[in-house]
Amino acid sequence: KAKYLTKITDINKLYLENILNEGDIVVDATMGNGYDTKYLAQKVGKDGFVYSFDVQESALKSTEKKLKKENLEDRVKLVLDGHENMDKYIDKEVSCVLFNLGYLPRADHMIITKPETTIQAIKHSLNLLKPHGIISISIYTGHPGGIEEKNSIYDFIKDLDQSEFNVLESGFVNQINNPPQLVLIEKKKEYI
Template sequence: MMAAKYLTKATDLAKNFIVSVLKAGDVAIDATMGNGNDTVFLAELVGETGKVYAFDIQERALQQTEIKLSNQQLIHRTELIHSGHENMRQYIHEEVSVVMFNLGYLPKGDHHIVTKAHTTIEGIKQGLALLKTNGILTLAIYHGHPEGLGEKEAVLAFVKTLNQKLFNVLHMEFINQANRPPILVVIEKK
C-alpha cells in the first residue's frame, strides 16, 4: 500500500509518517477504528506476522471494519476491540510501533457520539507507554464540531507538556483552508 504523496489531508500526512516506521511483523494500534480504513491500512503494513489492535465504542464501527478486513482477507491480522482507547492497556501487553488516532466522530455515523478530551488524553498516555523506542503516535484532530475545539485545545495543551528528552512532538496544520481543517500531531518516542 502506498501512502499519500501530496499535502491533501491530515490522515494522509499521518500515513506518510507511519509507512516510514511500521514494518512487517510489527504491532500497531488503531485507537479509533471508525469505518475501518486505517485498520486496513495498518493490517496491510504489518504483514502476515504482525498484528493490529483496533478500538471503537460503537458496534457499527466494529461491524463495518470486520466486513472490510474480511473482504480483503486481513481479519486474521487484527483484533477488533469493542472498548474505548482509554482502556488499551487492559488489552495490549506488548510493545507497539505505531498508535493511530482520528479524533471526532464516526463518518456517516451519529455525530453526537464523539471522542472526548479526558478519554483521548488517557488513551494517548497509554499509547505512549506501549510505544517502543522510535515508535510514533499520530493524532488527526478534527475540531470543526462543537466538542472538537475543546478536545483540540486540551490535547495540544497536554502534548506540549511531554518531556522533550523522551518525546519529539510535531504539530502540523493547513493554514489556508476554511472551516477549521483537521490538524496533525505526531509524537515520536526517543
C-alpha cells in the same frame, strides 16, 4: 493517485509509509469504518498485528467485513471498548498508535471522542510505545467539542519532556473552516 497535501489522512500516510514495518504490532485507537485498520493490517503484514478499538458496534461490523474481504482478519483484534482502556487488552510494546478523532462520518455525530478519554488513551499509548515508536493523532475542530479536545491535547503534549519525546505538528496554514491538525509523537527512549 491521492494529492499529497489535500487530506490530513493522506499527509499522515506520507509519514506512516516510513514508520510502519512488516511484523510491527500497532494500534488503531479509533476504528470507525476500518479504513485505517485495513491499511495498518496491510502494512504490518502476516507477521504483524493490529489492535483496533471503537465504542460503536456498527464500527466493528463494518471493519470486520472490510478485513474479511481481504483475508486480513487473522492479524487484527477488534475490541468493542474505549481506547482509554487499551492497557487492559495490550501487554506488548507497540510501534505505532493511530488516533483519528471526532465522529464517524455518515453515523451518529453525537458519538465523538472526548478530551478526558482521549488524554487517558494517549497516556496509555506513551507507556505502550517502544523506543522510536510513534503516536499519530489527527485532530478535527469543526464539530462541537472539537476545539476543547484539541486544547486539552495541546495542553498535555506541550509539556512532554523533549528529552523523552519529539512532538511534531502539521497543519494547513491557509485553509478556512477549521482545518484539521496532525500531531506526531515519537518516543525517544524508555518512558517511566
